[in-house]
Every structure is written in structure tokens, then in C-alpha cells.
Amino acid sequence: MTRRIFLQTAAAGAASVMLPGCAGGGVLRQRYPRRPRVKLGIDQLARSGFAALERQRVGFITNQTSVDQSGIMSRVVLQQGLGARLTALFGPEHGLDTRAKAGDHVANAQDPVTGLPAYSLYGEHRKPTPAMLKDVDVLVFDIQDIGVRSYTYISTMILAMEACGEAGKAFVVLDRPNPLGGLRMQGPPLTPGFESFVSQVPVPYLHGLTIGELAKMAVAKGWVAQGPELTVVQMEGWERQMNWADTGLTWVATSPNIPTWESPFYCATTGILGELKQVDIGIGTAKPFHYAAAPGIDGAVLVESLSQHGFRDIQFKPYQSQVKPGFGGVELIIDPRGQTDLMAVAMALCAEVVARSAKAPLSGSTASTRSLFNKVYGSEALWSALEAGTPWQKLVADWQGPLEQFEADRVPHLIYR
Secondary structure, eight states: OOOOEEEEOOOOOOEEEEEEOTTSSEEEEEEOSSOOOOBOHHHHHHHTTSGGGTTOOEEEEOOTTOBOTTSOBHHHHHHHHHGGGEEEEEEOTTTTTTOSOTTOOOOOEEOTTTOOEEEESSSSOSSOOTTTTTTOSEEEEOOOOOSBTTSTHHHHHHHHHHHHHHHTOEEEEEOOOOTTOSSOOBSOOOOTTOOBTTBOSSSOSBOOOOHHHHHHHHHHTTOSSSOOOEEEEOOBSOOTTOOHHHHTOOEEOSSTTOOSTTHHHHHHHHTTGGGSSSOBSSTTSSSTTOEEEEETOOHHHHHHHHHTTOOSSEEEEEEEOSSSTTEEEEEEEEOTTSOOOHHHHHHHHHHHHHHHTTTHHHHTOOHHHHHHHHHHHTSSHHHHHHHHTOOHHHHHHHHHHHHHHHHHHHGGGOSOO
């Protein structure tokens, strides 16, 4: 059953600083030499006197990326505004402090910042249980996404929305920018039968939606099995053509391998390749996702080959892996202000790296690796093309019809024009 959807609005030199973590050390933040232009959903909610949450007990899906325009933790803002009505926290993959490695299960805990119970949605359960929602009337979501379908924060949001629909609880999204911007729709669709926690909703690999727009579309299109009553507290000042630096907001690392606001561009471009074995995309280095390498590849030759494809707003440099001896390839340098088809580049990299390494990334992969690779991509088409040596351009051509359809389908659900 689909419930009503509400949109609510409220009546010197760049530097990096460290955000204190919950367990020692710090989380990298990027600051920019300007006053923030964008007011986030959490800012608008506070500005309204927390009107969307009036007289309700609140559960909060959050992590270290949930900060307001001034950099104050959203859970602190909510606790100060709601007092005892903020009853529980819920954390996604990587935990409340965003430090757990990809795929590592996270246990339930007590949040040292607020003293509240923090239920893990990436441990024994990935969907809130009725017991977790017992003292909750409305569940609020405020997590920074990166605009890539396989990033699991949106999957957590969708399953939490479903849990609220089943339990008769309301759901509120505090909206945030898409760091890839709101115009970039690129990559493969999700083929029915390949739905998973790394491909929860049938959107292109790069969907160009904010989390609020995605939630709104998911309820309207029936992607949530039982949709809750949904409120999206929208941003003020965000425009679809903005990249993160344009917003003036502070960036907080969304996970260990997404340390900067440019990281999502690299994750989008090499992340699928990185699901294979016998490759190096920079995980474990100071530049995660910045590389594409495999055994026996001559980086200079690969640079020359990639340069012939005419990709704009991206450069390739020869790379010799320091993490995996004998692995060669390229380093990517992406202009985040450009409109490069990142997913076309991703397909070219997959095809070139696999072919030039005598298909070592395929032969070195297990059945479970192949299954996850297909789920991330959204079908078996890429694996089959790599095995057969099919030109990567055919894959890109096959996406165009679904991309045009998605562009039309998403229009009624856009909040920011």
C-alpha cells in the first residue's frame, strides 16, 4: 500500500580538519573557503522547530556523516531539540562512526555521544525489527549517500521504509546533496532477478537523485513492498548542477574508502572492476578507487589505448602497483566539474584490464565473486561480454533506452528543478 508523501520546508583558503570519532582517532572532513550556500534537511527541520516530529517518539538512522550545516552531529541536534522523545539510533554498514570495513558486520552498541541504544542494520539484521521499533512512532533517516546504486546506504533506507510501512510507523528523510550532482544518469539498469542489498532499487547505476527524491520515487513506484507515510524535509539552496564544493558544506568521509567529496566519482568509475579478483583499484592506498591494474599490464600501452576513445574531462597516467607486485595499469584523474560518462569509462577499463591481463580477473574469481559482481552490475551482461571479448561499446549502447525511460519516469518525483 502506498501512503501519502509530504515535502516539508522550514518557515581563507581550503583546509582539512579531523572530526572526533566515537572510538578514538578522527574522521577526515573537507572544508571549503566559503560560507555554506546549502541548508540541509536537518537544518530545515531544526529551523521549523522540529515540526515534522511533533509529539512523536523518534528513532534515528544516522552515522558520522549526519551533521548539520555547521558541522554539529545531527543526533546531537535532535537530542537537544527532542529530549527524551529521541529514543533509539540505527546504524548502517560501516557503523555509526563509519570506520568498519566494507562487508564487516557491526554489532549493536550504546552510542557514546548520546547514550542511546544504537541498533545495527548491518549485523544480525538489515531491516529494523518490530522490537527495535517498539518505542518509535517515526523513523528519521539522515545519512550522506554518494549517488551510486551499489552503495548500501540507500538499501538500508529502503528496507527501513518497508519496516515502517509494515509496522504502521511514519518515515522522514532529511535530504542531502548527491555529490555526483543531480544531472548525471549513467550506467546499466537493474535487471529483474538481480535485486540485492547492493542493488536494492531499479535505478541506473548513477541515478542523479537525492536520497529524498529516491525515497519519494520508491514509494510512488512501488519499490517498497509496503510504503510508509513519507515526509521529505527538503534542502534550501541546492541546485542539480552543483558539485559538493559548490555547496560550501563540509565533507565527512562516508566510509573508509570514500575520504573526500571527489571519491564518489572514482568509486563510480572503478568500483565494478574492483569486485573482481586479481585487480588493484587502490583499496588500501591513500587513493582508493583511483587506479585500474592487473597482472602483466604495461601501463603506458594501456594509457595509449584508453586515450584513443576520446573520453573528456579525464586523464590516464601509467601506474605500477605498490600493493600488488607485478600489477600494472593506469591512475585516473577525473575532473568533477566535467560531464564525462563515468560508466562508459568504467566499461572500457573493465574490458581493457581483463583482456590485457589474459582474463586473470575472471579466471581468478570464485563463483561467489561472480555472483556479487553480477549483482553490483545489475545483470550477467558485463561478465558475459568480458568472457566473450564483446566490445564494451555495445553494453553502453544497450543502456540508452532504459536511461531515456528512467529520465522520463523520474520527473514527477524530482524536488529540485
